[in-house]
Amino acid sequence: MKSKRLLGFRRRARVGINVVMVLIVLLLILPLWYVLNNAFKVEKEILRRPLVLLPSAATLDSVIRSFKAMKYPRVFMNSAVVFALSCALLISAGSLAAFGIAMAKSRFLNAVYVVLVAMITLPFQLAMVPLIFLLKGLRLMNSYLGTALVYSGWFLPFVVFLYTGFIRTVPKELEEAGRVDGCGLFRSYRSIYIPLLKSITGTVLILRGVPIWNDLLVPIITISRATMSTLPLKLYSFIASSGSSATRWNLVFGSTFLVSVPILFVFLFLQRYFVRGVVAGAIKG
Amino acid sequence: MGLAGLTQVQKRQLVCFLFTLPALAVVFVFFLFPMLRALLFSFTNWDGIARTYRWIGLKNFQTVVADSSFKQIVFNTLYLTIIYVPVLNVVALLLAVGVYNAGKAGNVYKAMLFFPNLLSMTVIGLIWNIIYRYNGLFNQFLKLVGLKVLVQDWLGQVNTVLPAMSVTIIWFAVGYYLLIYLAGLNTVPLELYESAEVEGVSAWQKLVRITIPLIAPSITINAVLSTIGIVTLFDLPFVLTGGGPGFKSQTIAMHVYAYAFQQLRTSYALALAVILGAFAILITSLQLRFLRRREEVIL
Numbered sequence: 001m002k003s004k005r006l007l008g009f010r011r012r013a014r015v016g017i018n019v020v021m022v023l024i025v026l027l028l029i030l031p032l033w034y035v036l037n038n039a040f041k042v043e044k045e046i047l048r049r050p051l052v053l054l055p056s057a058a059t060l061d062s063v064i065r066s067f068k069a070m071k072y073p074r075v076f077m078n079s080a081v082v083f084a085l086s087c088a089l090l091i092s093a094g095s096l097a098a099f100g101i102a103m104a105k106s107r108f109l110n111a112v113y114v115v116l117v118a119m120i121t122l123p124f125q126l127a128m129v130p131l132i133f134l135l136k137g138l139r140l141m142n143s144y145l146g147t148a149l150v151y152s153g154w155f156l157p158f159v160v161f162l163y164t165g166f167i168r169t170v171p172k173e174l175e176e177a178g179r180v181d182g183c184g185l186f187r188s189y190r191s192i193y194i195p196l197l198k199s200i201t202g203t204v205l206i207l208r209g210v211p212i213w214n215d216l217l218v219p220i221i222t223i224s225r226a227t228m229s230t231l232p233l234k235l236y237s238f239i240a241s242s243g244s245s246a247t248r249w250n251l252v253f254g255s256t257f258l259v260s261v262p263i264l265f266v267f268l269f270l271q272r273y274f275v276r277g278v279v280a281g282a283i284k285g
Numbered sequence: 286m287g288l289a290g291l292t293q294v295q296k297r298q299l300v301c302f303l304f305t306l307p308a309l310a311v312v313f314v315f316f317l318f319p320m321l322r323a324l325l326f327s328f329t330n331w332d333g334i335a336r337t338y339r340w341i342g343l344k345n346f347q348t349v350v351a352d353s354s355f356k357q358i359v360f361n362t363l364y365l366t367i368i369y370v371p372v373l374n375v376v377a378l379l380l381a382v383g384v385y386n387a388g389k390a391g392n393v394y395k396a397m398l399f400f401p402n403l404l405s406m407t408v409i410g411l412i413w414n415i416i417y418r419y420n421g422l423f424n425q426f427l428k429l430v431g432l433k434v435l436v437q438d439w440l441g442q443v444n445t446v447l448p449a450m451s452v453t454i455i456w457f458a459v460g461y462y463l464l465i466y467l468a469g470l471n472t473v474p475l476e477l478y479e480s481a482e483v484e485g486v487s488a489w490q491k492l493v494r495i496t497i498p499l500i501a502p503s504i505t506i507n508a509v510l511s512t513i514g515i516v517t518l519f520d521l522p523f524v525l526t527g528g529g530p531g532f533k534s535q536t537i538a539m540h541v542y543a544y545a546f547q548q549l550r551t552s553y554a555l556a557l558a559v560i561l562g563a564f565a566i567l568i569t570s571l572q573l574r575f576l577r578r579r580e581e582v583i584l
Contacts, residue, residue, distance in 0.1 A: 013488075014388055021383045021390070025397050028456065031412050032401065034422060050422055093308040100304030109301060112309065119312070121569050122320065123517040125541040126562040129554050130319035130326065132545075133333050153315025156308050185300050214405035216520040221546060232407040236524060239411055252415070256408055263403050271396055274403070278461060279468040282506050 038249070039063055039257035046249045066254030070234055076262070078144070079213060079230040085148035087209050090159045091201055093152065098163030099189045103175060113164060119157040124217065127154070132221055142225045150218050155208045162207075162281060166200040167193065199280070206277030213263065235259045320562075327555040345556035352553075354532045354540065362516060362536045364447055365454070366568070369515045373455045373462060374507055378500075380459065381466035382492065395467065399460030406457065410524025413453040414440065440526050446534045450522055457521060458514065462507045469503030470496070505576040509569055516565050537561045 030051075037053040038046045045057040066072075101109050131150060132141075140146025170193070178188035219233040229237065239252055267274060291299065327345055331338035349355060380398060384391045401409065416422045417439040424436045439449040477495050486494070497504070519538050522528070528535030528543065535543070541561060545554035 014386065017383055017386050018388070018390055021387050021394050024380070024383070025394050028459075029397050029400075031416060031422075031456070034416070035408075035412055047420075050425070089311065093311060097305040097308035100301035104298050104301035106298045106301065109298075109305060112305065116312070119317070121513050121565060123538065123558075123561055123565050125517065125519070125538050126323055126558045127316050127319035128541065129333070129545045129551060129558065130322035131315065134315075134319060149311060149315050152311045153317075156312045156316075160308055185297065185304075189304070210403055214403075214407070214520075216405070216407045216524070217542075221542075232405045232520075235405070235411065236407050252411070256411055260404050260408050263405075264400075267396075267400060267403055275395065275399065275464055278399075278464045282465045282468070282503075282510070 035253055035256050035260070038253040043248075043250045046253065062250035062254035063257060064254075066251050066258055069251060070238055070255055070258065072258055074227065075229055075231055075234045078228055079232075081144045082147050082151075082219075082230055083209065083213050085144055086151040086155075086212050087205060089148055089152040090155055090208060091204060094156055094159035094204070095163045095194070095197055095201070096189065097156075098160050098167055099193055101160070101164050102167040103185065113160070116157040117161050120161060124154050128221065135222060140222075142223055142228050144228075147218060147222045147230075150222060151208075151212050151215075154218075155212075159204050159208060162200060162204055163197065166197070170196060199276075202273050203277040203280045206274055207281040210263070231259045231262075323555050323558050327552070327559045330552055331555075333551040345552045346560070349553050349556045349560070354535065357532045358535050358537050358540045361447060361532075361534060362538075362564075365451060365518075365536065366512060366515050368448075368451050369454060370508060370511050372451070373458060373511055374504065376455060377459050377462035377507065378466050378497075378504075381463045381470055382496070384463065384467060385470045395460075395463070398463055401457050402460045404457075406520035407524050409453065409457050410521050413456075414525050417449055440534075441530055443530060443533050446526060446530065450525060450534055453525060454515070454518070454521055458511065462511060465507055465510075466500065466503050469500035473499045505573075508576055509572050512568055512572060513565060516561070516568060537564065 034050060038050065039062055040059065041053055041057045042059050042061070045054070049057075101113050135141050135146050135150070138146070140149065174192055175185075175188050178192050183192070214232060215230075216232045216236055219230045220236070223229055223233060226237075235255055238255055326338070328340060328342060329338040330341050330344075384394050384398070387394060418424075419436075419438045419441075423439065427433065427435050437445060439445045473496060477499075478491060481491050481495060517538050518536070519542065522534060522536060523539055523542070526534045528539050532540075537557065538561060541554050541558045544550045544557055
């Protein structure tokens with residue numbers, strides 16, 4: 001039914017729409033192709049034919065060199081640890097707090113919730129400067145935990161908001177039934193609610209996990225030691241700060257490709273969830 | 286202990302409160318407390334290092350506002366907001382209508398348009414910095430289509446840097462907003478279009494009279510999200526231009542960082558951060574008031 005008439009466009013208009021869309025999409029992904037094909041060719045071809053990859057000029061040399069120069073395995077691991085630690089904190093503390101707020105029927109906790117929701121739109125820059133002095137005082141600079149705590153403080157209001165909204169849509173009878181069976185609150189959180197939270201946790205990972213993985217603002221202020229650098233910070237210090245005159249094109253494209261490839265892989269396999277996650281996070285009710 | 290005196294309901298509420306404590310503690314210590322300190326210390330001469338500081342009233346704010354860069358960064362922030370929010374939303378909506386009507390291929394278009402949004406803004410800033418260079422891809426494209434007169438150093442000039450930056454930010458963000466519009470479009474009942482067709486209404490009229498009013502909630506969400514996004518945006522412009530040439534593409538959000546970590550003027554950074562916070566709160570509350578009618582939306 002849907003395929004016959006859509007938003008008032010007839011079927012014969014469909015061909016025209018597709019032609020236009022293909023052109024737009026090709027134009028919009030051109031910058032990505034620019035990086036992708038240049039990451040795999042010899043340096044002088046990058047300037048001569050920026051958009052064409054000839055088999056004769058293809059090489060893995062740029063990627064391998066960038067991999068070594070960036071100390072990729074170490075930097076990747078730093079990113080992975082910060083990501084995992086932040087997401088673990090966001091998901092565990094966020095869902096537990098949301099469960100408490102949704103179950104309590106307490107005016108005080110409802111007020112707390114309203115304050116948390118109001119904090120979602122506050123800019124990070126407002127907290128940034130005192131936060132750095134706080135981290136210095138707690139000896140949490142250049143540390144995975146410190147960086148993860150910064151993300152947690154910043155994003156927990158939104159994560160609690162997402163989980164609370166979701167838990168409130170779950171029928172209350174579920175928890176009441178658990179209570180009849182002698183389940184304490186924590187047990188019903190753990191054995192009844194956690195299994196229900198899978199899809200909303202996916203949304204949390206997409207809406208806050210991906211930005212954490214990609215973020216530059218936090219590591220640029222919390223991490224100064226090269227060995228602790230995350231992928232975006234490494235790319236920035238590796239290329240952006242080296243100045244345009246000294247640009248080594250093969251390293252630029254090689255490292256840009258290497259920084260982007262993990263997310264590309266995840267997206268290829270979990271594309272549907274990404275789309276669903278963005279929509280679920282944006283539209284409530 | 287004292288717990289024995291509590292009723293069943295009170296005990297339950299206490300347990301619930303304990304559940305919220307880990308999250309509240311982290312938010313308080315690592316977000317709210319630093320913000321309150323920023324607010325408080327913006328009225329002092331605290332430099333972040335010295336133990337002593339004293340109340341100096343509005344002096345930091347006066348200095349920041351009187352600084353030669355202030356007009357420029359406020360102008361840039363407003364410029365980006367005023368250009369970016371409407372253009373982004375129009376482009377995202379039109380693309381969403383295109384994807385919706387494209388049939389089966391729509392899913393492929395959607396995925397490809399959304400993908401840039403998943404890349405790090407550091408990557409995006411870097412790529413576009415190269416694309417906009419004098420001998421870069423963009424100028425080569427202009428030459429190819431016969432617009433040689435337009436060839437220039439897009440990021441190096443005062444009057445082209447902000448439009449060029451807007452294009453990059455829209456390119457990066459559009460896929461995200463497209464997804465939200467698409468979800469809105471999927472809720473529009475098809476019968477409306479069918480009856481409009483019987484009446485012989487044009488495609489444009491259908492878009493303006495039927496589609497846009499019915500997806501008003503998505504428009505509200507996107508307008509608010511994109512405004513907050515652009516006002517606080519840091520990574521992309523920072524990597525793309527670093528605020529240059531001069532301060533011609535520096536935004537308030539970037540300048541807080543510059544004060545704090547490049548010029549080491551802690552008290553100015555705090556005052557400007559407070560101004561940014563007030564600005565963000567003002568804009569979003571105004572927008573919500575204007576845009577929110579019957580639709581129930583938050584973020």
